[in-house]
Amino acid sequence: QVQLVESGGGLVQAGGSLKLSCAASGTTFDSYTMGWFRQAPGKEREFVGAITWSGSRTYYADSVKGRFTVSRDNAKNTAYLQMNGLKPEDTAVYYCAAERYYSGSYDTAFGSWGQGIQVTVSS
Numbered sequence: 001q002v003q004l005v006e007s008g009g010g011l012v013q014a015g016g017s018l019k020l021s022c023a024a025s026g027t028t029f030d031s032y033t034m035g036w037f038r039q040a041p042g043k044e045r046e047f048v049g050a051i052t053w054s055g056s057r058t059y060y061a062d063s064v065k066g067r068f069t070v071s072r073d074n075a076k077n078t079a080y081l082q083m084n085g086l087k088p089e090d091t092a093v094y095y096c097a098a099e100r101y102y103s104g105s106y107d108t109a110f111g112s113w114g115q116g117i118q119v120t121v122s123s
Helices: none
Strands: 003-007 010-013 018-025 032-039 046-051 058-060 068-073 078-083 092-100 117-122
Touching: 003 092, 018 032, 018 092, 018 117, 032 068, 032 078, 046 068, 046 078, 058 068, 078 092
Parallel strands: 010 117
Antiparallel strands: 003 018, 018 078, 032 046, 032 092, 046 058, 068 078, 092 117
């Protein structure tokens, strides 16, 4: 397994931007697909976006497509979630997750998870 630590969350006004980071340790980072998920109060955890192990492919939930960008720096063992055009409905706890050579979006397929970080968007 890989250990994951998120950072960069906080409070932002609607229309603003935030960039989350997910630092990984304990494994060969460049063999892991990195995913981002979120969970709002009273709702189920949902897929946000992901980037494959080589960085060759990214894919997103329809709700964030065109606003959010997932990237990674394998030299720094870090994945990122750039969030632009934030809306109040983006308010949630955001989690990064990792799984070796996976190219889907099912949360149950990801074996390693960060502790989560709060993102709050005010209207």
